[in-house]
Amino acid sequence: MAKTGNKRYVMLLDSRKCIDCKACVVACKAENDVPLGVFRNWINAERSGAFPRLRASFDPEQCHHCENPSCVRVCPTGASFQRADGIVLVTEADCIGCKYCMIACPYGARFFNEETRVVDKCTFCAHRVDRGETPACVETCPSRVRTFGDLADPKSPLHALLESRRYRILRPQTGNGPQLYYLL
Amino acid sequence: MDRRLFMQMVGAGGLAASSIACPKFFGRAKAAPELPAPLGVPTTCELCPNKCSVLAVVRKGRIHKLNPNPENPKSRGMLCARGNAAIQQVYDPDRLKQPLIRAGARGEGKWKPVSWDEAFDFAAGKLAATKEKYGPQGTLWSSTEGFQEVFFKNLGMSFGSPNILRHPSLCLASVNLAYSMTFGTVPSFDLLNSKYVIMAGANRFESIITPDTMDLIGGVMERKAKFVYLDPRFTVTASKADEWYPIKPGTDMAFILAMIHVIIAEDRCDKTFLDQWTLGFDQLAAHVVPYTPEWAAAETGIPAKEILRIAREFADAGHRAVFYAGRRSSWYQNDFQMRRAQAILNTLVGNWDREGGMVPNRKIEKGEFMFLPWDDPAAPRVDEVGKNFPLTSAKDGVYLPLRENVLKGEPYPVKAWMIYKQDPMNAVPDQGKTLKMIEGMDFVGVVDIAMSDTAWYADVVFPESHYLERTDPIEVMPGIWPAAVLRQQVVKPIHDTKPMLEIAQGLAKRLGLSDFFDYTIDQWVAAEAKDLPVENGLEHMKKHGVVGFSEPKYGTTRNAVFRFVTKSGKIEIFSERLAEAGHDPLPVYASPAQPPQGKFRMILGRKATMTHAALANLPWLHEHNPENDLWINADEAARMGIRTGDLVQVTSTAGTVKIKARATEEIRSDCVFMLHGFGKKSKWLRSVYNVGAADSILLETAWDKVSGNAAMHETFVHVVKV
Numbered sequence: 032m033a034k035t036g037n038k039r040y041v042m043l044l045d046s047r048k049c050i051d052c053k054a055c056v057v058a059c060k061a062e063n064d065v066p067l068g069v070f071r072n073w074i075n076a077e078r079s080g081a082f083p084r085l086r087a088s089f090d091p092e093q094c095h096h097c098e099n100p101s102c103v104r105v106c107p108t109g110a111s112f113q114r115a116d117g118i119v120l121v122t123e124a125d126c127i128g129c130k131y132c133m134i135a136c137p138y139g140a141r142f143f144n145e146e147t148r149v150v151d152k153c154t155f156c157a158h159r160v161d162r163g164e165t166p167a168c169v170e171t172c173p174s175r176v177r178t179f180g181d182l183a184d185p186k187s188p189l190h191a192l193l194e195s196r197r198y199r200i201l202r203p204q205t206g207n208g209p210q211l212y213y214l215l
Numbered sequence: 216m217d218r219r220l221f222m223q224m225v226g227a228g229g230l231a232a233s234s235i236a237c238p239k240f241f242g243r244a245k246a247a248p249e250l251p252a253p254l255g256v257p258t259t260c261e262l263c264p265n266k267c268s269v270l271a272v273v274r275k276g277r278i279h280k281l282n283p284n285p286e287n288p289k290s291r292g293m294l295c296a297r298g299n300a301a302i303q304q305v306y307d308p309d310r311l312k313q314p315l316i317r318a319g320a321r322g323e324g325k326w327k328p329v330s331w332d333e334a335f336d337f338a339a340g341k342l343a344a345t346k347e348k349y350g351p352q353g354t355l356w357s358s359t360e361g362f363q364e365v366f367f368k369n370l371g372m373s374f375g376s377p378n379i380l381r382h383p384s385l386c387l388a389s390v391n392l393a394y395s396m397t398f399g400t401v402p403s404f405d406l407l408n409s410k411y412v413i414m415a416g417a418n419r420f421e422s423i424i425t426p427d428t429m430d431l432i433g434g435v436m437e438r439k440a441k442f443v444y445l446d447p448r449f450t451v452t453a454s455k456a457d458e459w460y461p462i463k464p465g466t467d468m469a470f471i472l473a474m475i476h477v478i479i480a481e482d483r484c485d486k487t488f489l490d491q492w493t494l495g496f497d498q499l500a501a502h503v504v505p506y507t508p509e510w511a512a513a514e515t516g517i518p519a520k521e522i523l524r525i526a527r528e529f530a531d532a533g534h535r536a537v538f539y540a541g542r543r544s545s546w547y548q549n550d551f552q553m554r555r556a557q558a559i560l561n562t563l564v565g566n567w568d569r570e571g572g573m574v575p576n577r578k579i580e581k582g583e584f585m586f587l588p589w590d591d592p593a594a595p596r597v598d599e600v601g602k603n604f605p606l607t608s609a610k611d612g613v614y615l616p617l618r619e620n621v622l623k624g625e626p627y628p629v630k631a632w633m634i635y636k637q638d639p640m641n642a643v644p645d646q647g648k649t650l651k652m653i654e655g656m657d658f659v660g661v662v663d664i665a666m667s668d669t670a671w672y673a674d675v676v677f678p679e680s681h682y683l684e685r686t687d688p689i690e691v692m693p694g695i696w697p698a699a700v701l702r703q704q705v706v707k708p709i710h711d712t713k714p715m716l717e718i719a720q721g722l723a724k725r726l727g728l729s730d731f732f733d734y735t736i737d738q739w740v741a742a743e744a745k746d747l748p749v750e751n752g753l754e755h756m757k758k759h760g761v762v763g764f765s766e767p768k769y770g771t772t773r774n775a776v777f778r779f780v781t782k783s784g785k786i787e788i789f790s791e792r793l794a795e796a797g798h799d800p801l802p803v804y805a806s807p808a809q810p811p812q813g814k815f816r817m818i819l820g821r822k823a824t825m826t827h828a829a830l831a832n833l834p835w836l837h838e839h840n841p842e843n844d845l846w847i848n849a850d851e852a853a854r855m856g857i858r859t860g861d862l863v864q865v866t867s868t869a870g871t872v873k874i875k876a877r878a879t880e881e882i883r884s885d886c887v888f889m890l891h892g893f894g895k896k897s898k899w900l901r902s903v904y905n906v907g908a909a910d911s912i913l914l915e916t917a918w919d920k921v922s923g924n925a926a927m928h929e930t931f932v933h934v935v936k937v
Contacts, residue, residue, distance in 0.1 A: 047436055047455075048432050048436050048437075050420040050421070050428075050432070050451050050455070050823065051451055051823070052295055052296055052420070052421075052423065052823035052824070053296040053823065053824050053836075053839050054293070054294065054295045054296045054298075054299060054823075056296065056839070057296040057299040057300050057835045057836070058280075058294070058296075058299045060299075060835050061279070061280050061281070061299050061300075061302055061835070062280050067834050067835075067838060068838065078881070080880065081880050082449075082461070082848065082849070082850075082880040082881070082882075082883075082884075083449075083459070083460075083461050085449045085453075085454070085459075085880060085881060086454065087449070087451065087454035088454075089451075167280070167282075170282060170283060170292075171282070171283055171293060171294045171295075171299060172293060173291075173293040173294075173295055173423065173428060173429050173432075174420075174428075174429060174432040174433075174436075175293075175429070175432070175433070
């Protein structure tokens with residue numbers, strides 16, 4: 032991937048806007064032929080309180096495409112790897128299905144695909160990104176929760192969002208350097 | 216010509232398959248192949264009535280992905296879960312694949328696959344026999360909204376039947392009539408630019424309406440406009456609101472009248488606007504004197520000081536404040552008058568035709584295909600809509616009063632029922648009565664893409680081609696951001712199915728009505744494309760799928776010569792026409808009956824992964840909603856010894872069902888809720904056959920007095936642990 036050397040793909044999620052409509056989840060299923068019962072992306076719903084003081088929040092999640100991905104470190108065959116642009120992928124042909132990476136992932140983002148017999152996960156729709164498009168989940172989202180882009184590009188709208196809004200990353204203590212940024 | 220446009224043209228030309236590689240993953244050592252942009256055939260989604268524009272990506276003749284088409288200003292460049300799942304309808308192994316004639320008892324599920332000729336001969340024979348015996352009025356033609364609905368309707372009308380029954384009286388007839396009686400038209404709400412939005416029950420974040428749902432997120436969540444939401448249930452919409460009030464069901468009108476009371480009493484109206492454009496303010500001022508916030512607090516359960524404050528804030532936001540109308544307005548028997556109260560409240564702050572307010576819809580010009588007209592039917596309608604509901608749309612009919620008449624055989628017998636794209640067994644309250652109506656028919660014919668419960672009880676089932684397999688007429692969607700869309704064929708039908716036009720033609724040929732259907736879909740579309748506001752309309756629509764206006768126009772009706780299409784030419788706060796028809800000329804509140812001890816009011820609602828009672832069977836959607844359950848307030852459940860997952864029996868005067876309970880904090884204690892679309896009787900909907908329960912079994916027959924719209928929140932149920 033010669034052209035991706037100077038890029039760093041990340042995703043910003045404005046969860047306040049998430050309406051738990053599942054458009055991203057179904058779009059991913061279609062785009063990536065994900066089997067039933069397993070998911071490359073999902074929405075964490077949290078509900079709390081007692082009537083009538085109630086709260087609900089929805090946080091979409093998927094592979095965090097970490098800066099220092101623990102899944103890549105534990106892979107015995109090199110099937111799990113990180114592209115120069117930060118996208119973490121699995122080379123199907125090299126995966127032996129040992130599932131070490133599934134255990135190593137702090138986010139539960141990986142699953143074993145019974146149809147392909149290899150470990151599967153979100154690819155940030157690398158095949159679409161390489162054509163200059165956005166991932167399917169980003170494109171389809173009715174409430175525009177997601178902003179995808181190249182953090183290494185100073186002109187990216189990501190910077191304005193990250194500078195003007197507070198944000199958090201999930202489980203920073205793992206040292207993985209996750210690249211899904213949740214705007215607050 | 217830009218690259219994308221060129222690629223779309225190539226896509227539409229059918230070269231899709233060869234140009235797409237399938238790079239699932241990239242190996243480190245392998246060089247990536249140079250990839251073209253995805254080819255998408257522009258077409259229009261049919262999974263709900265929003266008509267979003269999509270780009271269909273086809274690989275090796277199979278639809279791989281539906282992407283949103285950003286060119287549609289109404290769909291705002293998105294595609295929801297249902298839209299994405301449409302592919303599964305096409306490749307559903309349980310789909311209707313060829314015409315079927317019933318071979319066993321009704322509902323037994325024994326079918327004989329037949330040729331189209333056999334199916335047409337059989338159905339035409341039955342329709343002709345009914346006409347012979349009872350006249351053309353002995354046939355009923357019911358359908359729901361769809362681009363090819365026109366052909367179905369035209370078949371019924373050219374056959375001579377007055378009984379064309381469309382969906383509004385199960386949906387939004389009351390809201391449409393209320394706003395029409397007030398403004399002479401039904402406006403849209405500019406949620407993108409509003410500063411203050413009040414919604415009552417219109418659960419916009421789970422019941423997606425374009426562009427309102429996205430604009431509410433964009434406008435309210437991003438620009439921090441204030442959003443007040445009333446709903447007995449804590450919905451996703453409630454969770455996003457600045458303020459949520461679990462209002463007592465059926466009392467919305469009291470809340471609105473008290474707001475009107477405050478705004479008038481404190482002189483917060485837009486006086487200039489009222490003087491110039493409206494009629495009946497003085498009568499309104501006198502009318503609302505007793506409707507104080509304290510009075511409304513007792514009715515609604517919302518504290519008087521909050522109603523007072525909300526009324527003040529609403530008026531302060533002036534023309535950028537909206538009380539949102541809602542869509543499915545089939546709630547209570549006073550629904551029309553409640554919507555009238557909304558319309559009047561909006562009028563008081565002068566938000567008419569202003570940015571951030573209530574804006575009359577803009578249309579898009581299109582051509583019309585001229586077909587041979589037929590004579591008006593000789594018989595009156597069986598639902599007697601003209602006599603009993605003179606203000607409502609006679610051409611759409613009133614569903615529940617019609618069913619009552621048909622069951623009684625009054626004023627004349629109706630013995631054949633043709634149904635297009637609709638599932639009355641689940642869409643209409645009181646399934647027992649609907650089934651009785653089916654059983655009373657000499658003939659029932661259904662056109663659909665899947666074996667609905669209604670099809671399951673039919674005599675003949677005509678399989679329609681899926682929307683991705685056919686070309687439909689051009690549809691105009693009026694609005695603040697209006698659009699005209701084309702649905703065009705993406706793949707050839709994979710089974711022995713036909714579009715509705717060809718089904719109508721097959722029947723018309725055998726009924727001697729061919730002259731009325733002497734055209735092709737291409738001729739029809741070409742005629743429609745002629746007057747579109749774009750050069751080479753037809754070519755444009757084939758390449759882009761849509762033409763729309765992305766810049767809103769405000770204030771076009773706010774000029775000295777404009778006359779509202781009302782009797783007085785003004786906005787009618789006080790309506791003489793209502794008085795003449797024997798209805799309240801200003802909305803009068805009557806306290807709703809409360810469920811007696813031990814009973815609950817049943818309320819309905821939506822979820823973003825389903826459309827009405829449909830789609831629960833699609834695997835990609837079903838895995839998010841495997842089964843419906845009965846929401847019951849946690850305290851009530853505890854009192855009754857019911858825990859989440861327990862099976863409960865729910866009973867109304869219409870019927871009884873068994874369903875799992877969900878003890879939850881997210882609903883008031885006086886009502887229960889269940890999603891619909893489950894408990895199906897059709898075994899060909901295998902994921903939802905006999906799974907959960909159908910709400911239509913429980914819902915009793917009641918309708919709004921003015922519009923005839925079904926009143927679906929008027930049922931009290933008894934709940935016991937099984």
